[in-house]
Amino acid sequence: MKYLEVAEAKDLPGLRLVLTAFVPGPWGESAKKILEYKQIPYAPVAQYAGKANEALVAWTGIRNAPNAMYDDEPPRTGWYDILMLAERLAPERPLLPTGSEDRALVLGISSEICSEWGWGWARRAMMGTPFAGTPDPARVSALSKPPWGPEDSARMRTSYSASVGGPAEAPARCADILRMLAARLHRQKAAGSAYLVGDSITACDIYWTVFSMALEPLPHEVNPMPDWMRLSYEMIGPVIEAANDPVLLAHRNLIYERHLSLPLDF
Numbered sequence: 001m002k003y004l005e006v007a008e009a010k011d012l013p014g015l016r017l018v019l020t021a022f023v024p025g026p027w028g029e030s031a032k033k034i035l036e037y038k039q040i041p042y043a044p045v046a047q048y049a050g051k052a053n054e055a056l057v058a059w060t061g062i063r064n065a066p067n068a069m070y071d072d073e074p075p076r077t078g079w080y081d082i083l084m085l086a087e088r089l090a091p092e093r094p095l096l097p098t099g100s101e102d103r104a105l106v107l108g109i110s111s112e113i114c115s116e117w118g119w120g121w122a123r124r125a126m127m128g129t130p131f132a133g134t135p136d137p138a139r140v141s142a143l144s145k146p147p148w149g150p151e152d153s154a155r156m157r158t159s160y161s162a163s164v165g166g167p168a169e170a171p172a173r174c175a176d177i178l179r180m181l182a183a184r185l186h187r188q189k190a191a192g193s194a195y196l197v198g199d200s201i202t203a204c205d206i207y208w209t210v211f212s213m214a215l216e217p218l219p220h221e222v223n224p225m226p227d228w229m230r231l232s233y234e235m236i237g238p239v240i241e242a243a244n245d246p247v248l249l250a251h252r253n254l255i256y257e258r259h260l261s262l263p264l265d266f
């Protein structure tokens, strides 16, 4: 993907989407796939993982990504705010049901996947810790290095480590979310629907499809993620392994086949 630098993007009209450059960050990829589904054009702007990103902070007040900047409106950085902007810009391809009960379900499931201490957050909390298992030393020694140093790691730890739970609690939390998603998919299937809620695609199908990369990343041919990132996404540890159900990745595959493009482009 060709990214603009902040200086090139900040005075442009319309939608600019700040993304962590050169990695498929789950929150950023979800925002991209929602915009793709809704056919909303945007200019991608680079954020550099872990770095101070001074020009970005001066422009938006936000250091990390994603961050949707629409005309002169305030920055939108949380998954819900970005989704609501997309709903407003392309209401003709809705990703939220109109009925309140189904809407509550879609937003609740999305929150379990994307919010603080949801699937993505808790998975990240356990990455690189013994709770994700012990990697093969031969594989580790062959890995390229992430493009950040100790100061950048500390910056990211400050952003993401404080939450309801830490690495020790993360596997059980992640497993509980997987069981909820799998049970729902089975129930929906039995009722004749291929989707998590109702009988058409909604935002939570897209969030699960993208965030499932932290259960099993898509193969390199369609997802050329850096090798160090692939290893941490692949290592799920025994508790999550036990909660895995084939229906979860089957759903991811179906949503890509029917609704979203591959390969991932980051």
Ligand SMILES: N[C@@H](CCC(=O)N[C@@H](CS)C(=O)NCC(=O)O)C(=O)O
Binding pocket: 020, 025, 026, 027, 048, 049, 050, 051, 063, 064, 065, 066, 077, 078, 079, 080, 114, 115, 116, 156, 159
């Ligand atoms: N603010 C987002 C979450 C954003 C997030 O966690 N971003 C991470 C992606 S792993 C990031 O930007 N990491 C790189 C960095 O902090 O520099 C939300 O609540 O929906």
